[in-house]
Amino acid sequence: MRPSPHGLTCRLDAPAKLNLCLEVLGRGSDGFHQLRTLMATIGLRDTLEITATGQGEPIRLEVLGHPRHTAGVPTDGRNLVVRALELLRDEAGVDRGADVRLVKRIPNQAGLGGGSSDAAAALLAAARVWELDWSQERKIEIGSRLGSDVPFFVGAIGDRSWRAALATGRGERIQPTPFSAGMPVVVVKPDVGLATAAVYQACQPADYAPADDPDRTQSVAAALAVGDWRRMAAWMTNGLQHAAVRLAPWLDRVRSAFDRCGCAAHQLSGSGSAYFGLFPTMGQARRAAERLRALCVGQTLATTIG
Missing domain, CATH: 3.30.230.10 (Ribosomal Protein S5; domain 2)
Incomplete structure (x- = not known):
């Protein structure tokens, strides 16, 4: 100040x-x-x-x-x-x-x-x-x-x-919650955005986490605390992703692009339309970002958590 x-x-x-x-x-x-x-x-x-x-x-x-x-x-x-x-x-x-x-x-x-x-x-x-x-x-x-x-x-x-x-x-x-800073991610923001209210409105009971499911969020938090990207990748999920894809089927093209980039896991952030992938190293994240830019799926950034 x-x-x-x-x-x-x-x-x-x-x-x-x-x-x-x-x-x-x-x-x-x-x-x-x-x-x-x-x-x-x-x-x-x-x-x-x-x-x-x-x-x-x-x-x-x-x-x-x-x-x-x-x-x-x-x-x-x-x-x-x-x-x-x-x-x-x-x-x-x-x-x-x-x-x-x-x-x-x-x-x-x-x-x-x-x-x-x-x-x-x-x-x-x-x-x-x-x-x-x-x-x-x-x-x-x-x-x-x-x-x-x-x-x-x-x-x-x-x-x-x-x-x-x-x-x-x-x-x-x-x-x-504790976190290990510096974990690499690549974020893609497609040219078209999504309104939060519309995505929640499109959310259906089939998208809800079953009551007897394990607490995936706590598992991801425990992995983030020690920087265990493999464990994070195993538990990551976004219950709004199906609703977002119903509104914007073109998100499947973004998902397919990440499938081809060798990331540990990838998913929508929040209600979208930004999509991100988790990578073991920043070098891998930067190379993936270059490939994603070449695929023209949206604004692309390699960055870190924290």
């Missing part, structure tokens, strides 16, 4: 995430699907900078980046960053504004959590520049009102030990 001519300024990175395992357990009485999932951050990040402004000033958001990442991203109250700051301002009784610059690198409608991560970074940065002495628990509670993934990112951005976490309920109940 640093002073500026107008007020304090804070700059934070907002990481993307992968769902290394996602089990749909059923639908609750509130209509929301109940999940068991393991999320972990990766080395793909947006950057958010907030400068506090004076009393009575509005919240102004500027979105920068490659057009493929910024197209269609609103800068008004429809953006989760603006909603996060307005909610924080109301809850804290703050009568100040903020100028926000958001550099987008995480694709939209990808299942990578970009909007939720940006909102979490906004909460943390604004709490600093507005000089709020709030606990992490209170910021997480505010985040839970914005979206199911936001509490995970509030923790992950504020504390490195939160960069992998088990989530249950709608995904809002978070428990940090």
Whole structure:
């Protein structure tokens, strides 16, 4: 955090995430699907900078980046960053504004959590520049009102030990879990995105994890803690993948491309449309990324977990 001519300024990175395992357990009485999932951050990040402004000033958001990442991203109250700051301002009784610059690198409608991560970074940065002495628990509670993934990112951005976490309920109940950083992955974002609500709507009871099945998510978490990619590969799953393929049959082409790249395991992240593969070494991941780019299945990135 640093002073500026107008007020304090804070700059934070907002990481993307992968769902290394996602089990749909059923639908609750509130209509929301109940999940068991393991999320972990990766080395793909947006950057958010907030400068506090004076009393009575509005919240102004500027979105920068490659057009493929910024197209269609609103800068008004429809953006989760603006909603996060307005909610924080109301809850804290703050009568100040903020100028926000958001550099987008995480694709939209990808299942990578970009909007939720940006909102979490906004909460943390604004709490600093507005000089709020709030606990992490209170910021997480505010985040839970914005979206199911936001509490995970509030923790992950504020504390490195939160960069992998088990989530249950709608995904809002978070428990940090140990992780071995640096495990290589390749992420592909097809040109077409998927709306989260549409994927959940397409989810059928046949996609739910059977009640007598072992807890695959805990098994993947235990393997991640010690960097055992073979064990991770054996247990990884995504209960939303069949629903996503029903909406977007072209995802099978992405799956087939990963089949040809020698990865240990591959699957959709979240509700998609981003797809990722797990690799034993970064060299293998980079070579696979080159092959996937040649197959023209989407934007491709070799990176690591953590």
